[in-house]
Amino acid sequence: MLPAAAWAEASRLSDPNNTALCSIPATDSRKKLCDAPYSGGHSWGAAMACVARFATGIVCLLTGGCAILPDMPPDWALPVQEIVLHTACELQFALNALQPISDPKRFDPTAWTIKVTLNPKADADIQPGAGLTRRFPATGGTSFSNLVIGPGNGVTAEMKGSHYGSVDFKFDSGALMKDAGLPCDTAAPSYHTLTKHLGIQDWLFRAVDTTRVAGGSVDNPGFTADVFIKFNGTGSWTYTFPPGANLLTLSGYYQLEESLTITFTAKPVKDTFKVVTLPRGGKGFGPNYASPPPSTFSVLQDQSASLQQIRQQLQNLRIPTQ
Amino acid sequence: MASFPTTLLILYFVTTPAHISPGEKKKVQEINANWTLQTTSQLQTEDPDSCVWLGKKMIKEFEPVNTSTIRLYCICPKEVVNDVCFNKQEKKLAKDRKAAIEEDKRNHKESFVEPKEVKTDSPRFLPIGPDTPDPFATKR
Numbered sequence: 001m002l003p004a005a006a007w008a009e010a011s012r013l014s015d016p017n018n019t020a021l022c023s024i025p026a027t028d029s030r031k032k033l034c035d036a037p038y039s040g041g042h043s044w045g046a047a048m049a050c051v052a053r054f055a056t057g058i059v060c061l062l063t064g065g066c067a068i069l070p071d072m073p074p075d076w077a078l079p080v081q082e083i084v085l086h087t088a089c090e091l092q093f094a095l096n097a098l099q100p101i102s103d104p105k106r107f108d109p110t111a112w113t114i115k116v117t118l119n120p121k122a123d124a125d126i127q128p129g130a131g132l133t134r135r136f137p138a139t140g141g142t143s144f145s146n147l148v149i150g151p152g153n154g155v156t157a158e159m160k161g162s163h164y165g166s167v168d169f170k171f172d173s174g175a176l177m178k179d180a181g182l183p184c185d186t187a188a189p190s191y192h193t194l195t196k197h198l199g200i201q202d203w204l205f206r207a208v209d210t211t212r213v214a215g216g217s218v219d220n221p222g223f224t225a226d227v228f229i230k231f232n233g234t235g236s237w238t239y240t241f242p243p244g245a246n247l248l249t250l251s252g253y254y255q256l257e258e259s260l261t262i263t264f265t266a267k268p269v270k271d272t273f274k275v276v277t278l279p280r281g282g283k284g285f286g287p288n289y290a291s292p293p294p295s296t297f298s299v300l301q302d303q304s305a306s307l308q309q310i311r312q313q314l315q316n317l318r319i320p321t322q
Numbered sequence: 323m324a325s326f327p328t329t330l331l332i333l334y335f336v337t338t339p340a341h342i343s344p345g346e347k348k349k350v351q352e353i354n355a356n357w358t359l360q361t362t363s364q365l366q367t368e369d370p371d372s373c374v375w376l377g378k379k380m381i382k383e384f385e386p387v388n389t390s391t392i393r394l395y396c397i398c399p400k401e402v403v404n405d406v407c408f409n410k411q412e413k414k415l416a417k418d419r420k421a422a423i424e425e426d427k428r429n430h431k432e433s434f435v436e437p438k439e440v441k442t443d444s445p446r447f448l449p450i451g452p453d454t455p456d457p458f459a460t461k462r
Contacts (some may be wrong), residue, residue, distance in 0.1 A: 277357040278335055281393040281449025282377075286349045290356040 002238065022257030055281040068125035069161040073256050078120050083260060084169050086195045087116050088176060089184035091262070095177050098208060106211040107204075110174035111269075117261040122163040126252035129156035138243035147244070156249070168309075172267075193227050194260050200206040220314045223262040263312055265305040281300050327397055328373045328407070329367040330450075332372075332380065332392040340388075348385050357391065369455035370398050370406040370448075377450035398446040407446040407456050 072078075095109040102109065134147040148156060200223055207218050234251035278288035335357040342351060353460030367373040377394035384392050427434045 275356070276392070278352060278356075279333070279393050282395075282449035282450070282454045284349075284451035284453030285393075286353050286355055288355075288357065290354060 003259070027043060068124050068126060068159050068320055070122040070163050071241060072122055072165055072256060073120055073258070075233070077256065078118075078258055080118060080167070083118060083194045084116060085183070087169065087198065087200075087260065087262065088169075089182055090198055090200050091171065091173075092176050092179065092182060092184065093117075094204055095173055097201055098204055102208045103212065105217065107208045110177060111267050112173035112263075112264045112307060113267050114154070114171040114173055115261075115263045115265070116169040116171065117166060117259075117263070117309060118169075119163075119164070119259045119261065121257040121259075122254070123160070123257075124162075124254045125158065125160040126250070127156050127158045127220075129247070129249035129251075131247040131249075133244040133247075135244050157311045183258055194225055194258065198223070198225055198260075200262065219266070220308050221264045222308065224312060225260045227258045228255070229257075261309065261312055263308045265308055327366045327368070328399070329397040329398055330373045330376055331395040332363045332365065332377075333395075334360045334362065334390060335392065338389070338390045338391045340431040342388055348388075348391070348408070351388060352391055368395075370396060370404040373398075374406050374448075374450055374454060374457050378452070378454060378456060381383050381450070381452050396446075396448040396450060398448060400445045407448060443461045 026215075091114060098107070099109045104111075132149050134146075136145040136147065162247065203223055204221060207221055211218055230253060232253045234248040234249070238248075239246040274289045274291065276288050277290050280287060337355040340355065365376065367376060372412065374395040376397065380392060380394060395407065398404070415434050423437060425434075
């Protein structure tokens with residue numbers, strides 16, 4: 001936040017003689033903003049000086065010094081280990097359940113590279129606001145002027161920050177299905193929604209069952225689970241006295257979005273054969289059983305997986321509604 | 323007089339550079355790498371012993387090279403009778419075979435059928451390796 005000394009300096013610069021009504025003591029802070037003495041002798045010049053001081057304060061506030069950067073959600077709010085373990089277990093269960101009933105030509109549970117992406121997004125927004133109204137002259141008279149700074153709740157500033165994170169966990173479906181060491185039998189102690197039943201098996205089963213009737217094959221299935229939490233708050237303070245009123249408002253929100261994306265990318269079919277590229281030769285030479293030369297399949301597969309993730313994220317974008 | 327001198331045939335193979343673990347022997351590397359025949363060459367030698375000796379020297383030269391290797395063969399004309407091109411082991415086998423035939427002839431005079439003669443003077447194609455005995459080792 002803007003330190004009190006900066007406010008005092010801003011006041012001094014806008015009114016070096018300290019003759020204006022909007023004096024802000026260096027030791028005090030914004031609560032005495034434009035706190036004019038109760039007097040009926042205000043002039044337009046004094047009002048303009050008050051406006052200048054007010055504007056100076058707002059400009060100082062908007063220079064970025066008060067911008068905020070929200071923390072990433074702590075482990076109790078985003079238990080990464082439990083979420084990924086639960087997802088792996090559910091994937092293992094789903095793939096093992098689908099293997100006996102699926103036609104390998106249409107859906108082979110062992111032939112996928114699975115990427116689990118956890119993507120937390122934290123946004124925070126604070127909007128302090130201040131305003132004032134002044135009547136000239138403060139008392140008496142049949143005609144008077146009303147000075148209002150800032151419409152509605154006054155002049156506001158917005159300080160917004162975002163913190164995004166992303167991590168990919170890669171699984172080989174065949175290896176995952178055989179992994180007997182996964183501690184899937186233990187109940188997750190977390191109450192987090194993403195550690196609850198995600199319904200991966202239901203979704204895959206429906207896809208596989210559809211191909212059985214409609215033909216075709218399952219290609220690049222995906223799954224996204226999204227949790228959105230938003231905290232909102234607004235407060236205001238109004239001080240009214242004969243010459244007018246001073247207004248202070250503060251509103252803000254903290255929102256946390258955690259998305260879990262699962263993408264399936266087909267593994268390239270690689271023939272596992274050995275070739276002999278060297279004659280045995282004389283005594284003392286060994287045999288030669290070379291593997292096929294490394295291909296670019298793995299690179300293409302990785303790119304394909306990334307594109308699949310991007311595609312899924314684009315598909316999940318929603319147009320904001322009013 | 324031989325129709326051609328004993329010839330050392332060298333096949334040169336190459337492979338792409340790859341990570342080699344420290345201390346890994348060439349023999350291990352040869353097992354897993356993909357080799358491509360790059361070229362061949364023939365070298366006429368004075369006699370079979372020189373052929374083997376030169377081949378062993380070449381193998382030793384290529385031992386520290388990771389991206390290429392060689393395979394060597396001595397091609398001996400049929401007239402050459404030598405411990406290398408017609409080695410002692412084969413001589414012993416031929417002698418044993420002859421003794422077995424004679425014994426069989428003595429024991430089964432009536433039913434004995436002379437086996438077809440095995441030619442031992444055909445040209446030889448002798449692979450040379452790092453463990454092939456050095457023909458000059460005992461002579462020196």
